[in-house]
Amino acid sequence: MSDIVVYSAKKIITMDVNRPEATHVAVRNGEVLAVGDARCADQWGTVTHDDSLKDAVLMPGFIEAHAHMMAGAMWEYAYAGFHDRIDPDGKLWPGLTDIDAVIGGLSDYAQGLDDDAPLVGWGFDPIFLKTERLSKKHLDQISTTKPIAILYSNLHLMCVNSVALEMAGFDHTTNAEGVIKGPDGTPTGELQEMAAMFPVMRRLNIDFRGLSQKETSIRAYADVSRRAGVTTVTDLYSEMEEEDVATMLRVTGEDSYPLRIVPALGAMSGPKAIADKAEALAKRSTDKLRLGAVKLMTDGAIQGWTARIKSPGYVGGQPNGIWNTPPEVIFQLVEELNSRGIQMHIHVNGDEAAEVALNAIEAALRKHPWMGHRHVLQHCQMMGRDLFTRAADMGLCCNIFANHIYYFGDQHVAMTIGVDRAERMDGARSAIDAGVNIAIHSDAPVTPMAPLFTAWCAVNRQTTSGRTLGHAQQITVQEALFAITLGAAYTLKLDREIGSIQTGKRADFTVLGDDPTKVDPMALKDVPVLGTVFGGRVHLL
Numbered sequence: 015m016s017d018i019v020v021y022s023a024k025k026i027i028t029m030d031v032n033r034p035e036a037t038h039v040a041v042r043n044g045e046v047l048a049v050g051d052a053r054c055a056d057q058w059g060t061v062t063h064d065d066s067l068k069d070a071v072l073m074p075g076f077i078e079a080h081a082h083m084m085a086g087a088m089w090e091y092a093y094a095g096f097h098d099r100i101d102p103d104g105k106l107w108p109g110l111t112d113i114d115a116v117i118g119g120l121s122d123y124a125q126g127l128d129d130d131a132p133l134v135g136w137g138f139d140p141i142f143l144k145t146e147r148l149s150k151k152h153l154d155q156i157s158t159t160k161p162i163a164i165l166y167s168n169l170h171l172m173c174v175n176s177v178a179l180e181m182a183g184f185d186h187t188t189n190a191e192g193v194i195k196g197p198d199g200t201p202t203g204e205l206q207e208m209a210a211m212f213p214v215m216r217r218l219n220i221d222f223r224g225l226s227q228k229e230t231s232i233r234a235y236a237d238v239s240r241r242a243g244v245t246t247v248t249d250l251y252s253e254m255e256e257e258d259v260a261t262m263l264r265v266t267g268e269d270s271y272p273l274r275i276v277p278a279l280g281a282m283s284g285p286k287a288i289a290d291k292a293e294a295l296a297k298r299s300t301d302k303l304r305l306g307a308v309k310l311m312t313d314g315a316i317q318g319w320t321a322r323i324k325s326p327g328y329v330g331g332q333p334n335g336i337w338n339t340p341p342e343v344i345f346q347l348v349e350e351l352n353s354r355g356i357q358m359h360i361h362v363n364g365d366e367a368a369e370v371a372l373n374a375i376e377a378a379l380r381k382h383p384w385m386g387h388r389h390v391l392q393h394c395q396m397m398g399r400d401l402f403t404r405a406a407d408m409g410l411c412c413n414i415f416a417n418h419i420y421y422f423g424d425q426h427v428a429m430t431i432g433v434d435r436a437e438r439m440d441g442a443r444s445a446i447d448a449g450v451n452i453a454i455h456s457d458a459p460v461t462p463m464a465p466l467f468t469a470w471c472a473v474n475r476q477t478t479s480g481r482t483l484g485h486a487q488q489i490t491v492q493e494a495l496f497a498i499t500l501g502a503a504y505t506l507k508l509d510r511e512i513g514s515i516q517t518g519k520r521a522d523f524t525v526l527g528d529d530p531t532k533v534d535p536m537a538l539k540d541v542p543v544l545g546t547v548f549g550g551r552v553h554l555l
Contacts, residue, residue: 029514044549075245075522076465077502080455083226086234095137150203168315182213227258243524243543266302278309285350313367321364352378365396402448416454416472423477437484453502469494470539523547
């Protein structure tokens with residue numbers, strides 16, 4: 015049998031301007047050998063024709079450039095979210111749409127736990143419920159003896175019961191940012207951002223690192239990704255301890271593992287220590303595990319009122335958010351990492367956080383100029399044309415949280431930033447017009463990983479109520495498909511290898527049941543994903 019395989023398809027959308035469409039692609043040794051018609055590889059020798067994909071449409075493998083490995087592992091906890099979700103095994107978990115449903119669902123889940131096991135839930139978001147905010151009063155109805163912690167969907171907040179508060183030592187004497195108190199001066203149970211959440215997480219053994227880095231989690235991540243048509247995915251905030259790296263190298267090193275993972279080391283210590291660790295990790299990269307980038311956290315989440323936003327602030331008059339990393343430390347980290355040639359991914363939700371990040375990067379680049387750094391601002395939710403123009407001037411990329419329009423748009427209009435700012439939030443049109451290279455993302459597990467849905471969000475900007483939120487920020491289908499393929503590859507510095515179906519690139523394809531360029535733009539999210547081809551190996555669902 016020949017080592018050259020020519021796959022036929024109903025259509026191949028290449029994302030290559032030189033040959034935008036084809037019907038056949040030849041693969042050898044996991045790479046694209048030729049693209050064209052049935053005879054595209056004849057000059058290379060004997061070929062084998064494979065018609066198993068002849069009724070499908072092929073695209074470059076989708077790239078989810080902002081997600082977290084816990085997207086598969088979170089299902090070890092109780093799902094308490096408002097929206098319906100599907101787990102890695104394909105099971106539907108109906109959303110819990112009022113406070114009684116949340117309490118009832120969590121109570122049922124608790125019945126199956128051991129007596130000494132804490133109840134941990136995830137996916138909850140009070141912004142969707144028309145009642146008072148979730149508090150220890152509600153969770154105490156489930157148990158007054160078992161510690162309970164419910165992580166919010168944005169992963170920046172949680173609510174705990176009285177037992178968990180006591181275990182963490184939080185009471186009326188606590189004076190810590192993020193520990194919310196009621197009129198009586200005692201903690202309500204709501205904890206905002208990591209400094210407040212960590213004491214509870216430590217005592218309840220809620221270990222995101224351990225949860226994400228287990229072998230079963232790494233395999234579940236591949237399942238989640240394959241269902242979404244994703245062949246390259248990020249894990250954008252990883253501790254990357256030695257044990258983690260060893261496990262990931264072993265699992266991803268298996269020939270049959272169908273996914274490329276690009277972790278970013280979380281900036282959780284001093285600038286020099288983080289830079290040293292990132293440089294050491296980069297030397298251990300493989301084809302399927304790309305190491306060396308660093309993720310910085312600045313502010314929190316807009317829907318949790320912990321993002322840092324500029325005047326006039328939040329429409330409800332809430333305090334202006336929380337810095338996960340103080341601005342002066344952001345400047346120190348950015349200068350050190352940029353001077354060492356380490357690519358940064360910087361979380362910025364609010365426009366004040368984006369401005370601080372841009373100021374820090376500009377200062378660092380003045381001291382240590384670096385052509386082609388491709389530092390990436392992540393989320394970019396409240397950046398306007400002015401901030402996008404600054405990003406373009408400095409050669410920055412922006413990875414925009416397009417899914418937010420659908421999942422949270424209505425709530426942002428009514429409760430957080432008002433209609434005028436909500437209509438321009440996640441402004442992909444402004445970014446492209448300013449000359450920024452963009453990607454768009456899901457931030458899974460915050461929202462489900464599904465690049466075609468993310469593309470649909472950026473194209474149509476529809477909210478859950480059916481409202482079109484910001485016509486002026488809509489982008490074309492072609493631009494959205496670019497953002498989940500070649501645009502995303504560019505932000506990861508992998509565009510020479512992936513992102514388009516071209517001779518010499520990795521043979522990573524998404525297998526679709528319809529042509530996303532021909533369906534009505536409103537049907538983009540409904541194009542079936544049939545599986546993936548990774549390194550020339552077919553992995554159908």
